[in-house]
Amino acid sequence: MDRIPILKLGNALLVTIQVDMHDRLATALQEDLTEKIVSARARGVLIDISALEIVDSFIGRMLDHIAAISRMLDAETVVVGMRPAVAITLVELGLSLSGVKTALNVERGMELIKRRLDETEVADGDDDE
Amino acid sequence: MATTTSDRMEVRSSDDVVRVRQQVRARAVEVGLSLVDQTKIVTAASELARNMLDYGGGGVTTIEVVSDGMRRGLRLVFEDTGPGIADIELALKDGFTSGSGLGLGLGGAKRLCNEFSIDSKPGEGTRIVCARWK
Amino acid sequence: MTTRSHASLFATILSEHGPQILSAWSDRLKSTGALASGRLREAELQTQCRTVLELLSTAIAGGLDAASPNYGPLRDVLADVSRSRAVQGFTPSETATFVFSLKQPLFEAVSAAEAGDPSTVARAVQDITQLIDALGLYTIEVFQKSREETIIRQQREIAELSTPVVKLWDGILALPLIGTLDSQRTQVVMENLLESIVAQTAEIAIIDITGVPTVDTLTAQHLLKTVSAARLMGADCIISGIRPQIAQTMVHLGVELNVVSKATLADAFALALKRVGRTVVAVKARELPAG
Structure with missing residues (x-):
């Protein structure tokens, strides 16, 4: 069975979802990510869904679960790049993904994770803006 | 109301759900639905097809391009011969689920369509018709 | 006399006196100012009249119910005429007059054909009135609908224009x-x-x-x-x-x-x-x- 690749970027993991996922693939991704967060000692997970044309309740739930699981494993999940039409539809569907952090693109998502690490790991010197 | 094209698709596995989504998308583009409306009807189709698979033991989806003279639209019919829905009103409420899901399926799908109707007899099956107009 | 045979009487009259009815109808239309605004050309009006009469004589052979399937092609043509009138900026009554003004020529044709039988003429006039009224109302309905569509489209355009980000x-x-x-x-x-x-x-x-x-x-x-x-x-x-x-x-x-x-x-x-x-x-x- 094909699987969605998970890349390591510093202390974060990056998943780019580019296919119209069937449900088993989504479940497999959830399992793979959980493993990888621990084995790679990741502190953040970026899920890029900018290529996804729809997010239904199944995928929405998967994102929620990944966020909840990673939080327990001390990693922050950020879902990035959700398209406007997808966002409007999800809201209409009744899913707010309130446990999931979001960002406009991978770069912003990465900043969000870094900022969080800076906050928790305290005093690493001041960065200039 | 006139039907221009009609596709009949079996839904027996989660791969079939993906195929239904893709076909609904193709037809929605053909009808000329806006991007947001396309996304809504494809998402509704995904919810309803999966529902049929998970709770109705699979079934048949019919995708129809329809017109009522003034406007065009997409009508989807989902039919299964599963256990049926005992209390439709309850099943449409958010949060209701007979499975492990979040229970947004039916009510959510209804909100994504312009028209939505359920016909179900316990023990005989369920037929859901929904439509999105241009 | 039954409606059925009335229908065949009309069918005969329409096929035998078609050209006279057509010219009487278009004369009426012109005299009521159908071409006055210049939005409609005479040739176009002639074609529309001819098509409607042809379809009417086909449809009428099958009965007098304007909602029945044999009136389908005629309704389609009337819908087209009506929509184009709406776009050209005609008023609803101008549009309906197109259909209603067919009444008089039909009355005249029937009275001429059945001059010796006043009761048949009376019944025929009643039937024609009902049929043409139904077709006329249908035209108004379509006209109204296409106006509504135009309004909705414009509302959408205005909405887009008036919301700068x-x-x-x-x-x-x-x-x-x-x-x-x-x-x-x-x-x-x-x-x-x-x-x-x-x-x-x-x-x-x-x-x-x-x-x-x-x-x-x-x-x-x-x-x-x-x-x-x-x-x-x-x-x-x-x-x-x-x-x-x-x-x-x-x-x-x-x-x-x-x-x-x-x-x-x-x-x-x-x-x-x-x-x-x-x-x-x-x-x-x-x-x-x-x-």
Whole structure:
């Protein structure tokens, strides 16, 4: 069975979802990510869904679960790049993904994770803006 | 109301759900639905097809391009011969689920369509018709 | 005499006296000013009349019920005529007159053909009246519908025109809403806003509703949905300029307002700048070269 690749970027993991996922693939991704967060000692997970044309309740739930699981494993999940039409539809569907952090693109998502690490790991010197 | 094209698709596995989504998308583009409306009807189709698979033991989806003279639209019919829905009103409420899901399926799908109707007899099956107009 | 044989009587009259009826009809139309406005050319009118008469004589052989399937092709043609009249700017009565003015020529043809039988003529006149009335009303209905479509399309266009999304700063957008927000317009506005958020990679969008006198429940819901949708995309919304009455509507909705709200657009902008790590300071506070 094909699987969605998970890349390591510093202390974060990056998943780019580019296919119209069937449900088993989504479940497999959830399992793979959980493993990888621990084995790679990741502190953040970026899920890029900018290529996804729809997010239904199944995928929405998967994102929620990944966020909840990673939080327990001390990693922050950020879902990035959700398209406007997808966002409007999800809201209409009744899913707010309130446990999931979001960002406009991978770069912003990465900043969000870094900022969080800076906050928790305290005093690493001041960065200039 | 006139039907221009009609596709009949079996839904027996989660791969079939993906195929239904893709076909609904193709037809929605053909009808000329806006991007947001396309996304809504494809998402509704995904919810309803999966529902049929998970709770109705699979079934048949019919995708129809329809017109009522003034406007065009997409009508989807989902039919299964599963256990049926005992209390439709309850099943449409958010949060209701007979499975492990979040229970947004039916009510959510209804909100994504312009028209939505359920016909179900316990023990005989369920037929859901929904439509999105241009 | 039954309706059925009336139908065949009409069919015979139409096929035998077709040309006379056609010319009497188009004369009537011209005398009532169908061509006066110059929006319709004579040749076009002639073609329309001829087509309608041909289809009528085919349809009428099968009965007198204008809603029956054998009148389908005729209804389609009348619908086309009606829609083009609507587009050309004719009034509903001018459009209906096109069909109604066929009555008189038909009456005349029937009276001439059945001159010796007044009771047949009387019944025939009644039937023709009913049939033509039904077709005429159908024409008006289609006319009305296509007008409505035009209005809806224009409303949509106006909605798009009247909702500019402006960039206030890098990453900060503002959407100043003015006028009544119905749910249709709100939807268009919101889609525009979300698209702009992507296009400009804006982290913060300010929705300013100072210029909105009132919102209904549905619109308030749309606003809230937009804020949720923007959050899903990774952007925050600030709503500014909420009037007291609107605040009441929103609270009445019973929705937990997880929305940041500021009294004025200026306040919202200041907050947005702070969020993106900027601040506005008075020039005096900086070290300026003297002079």
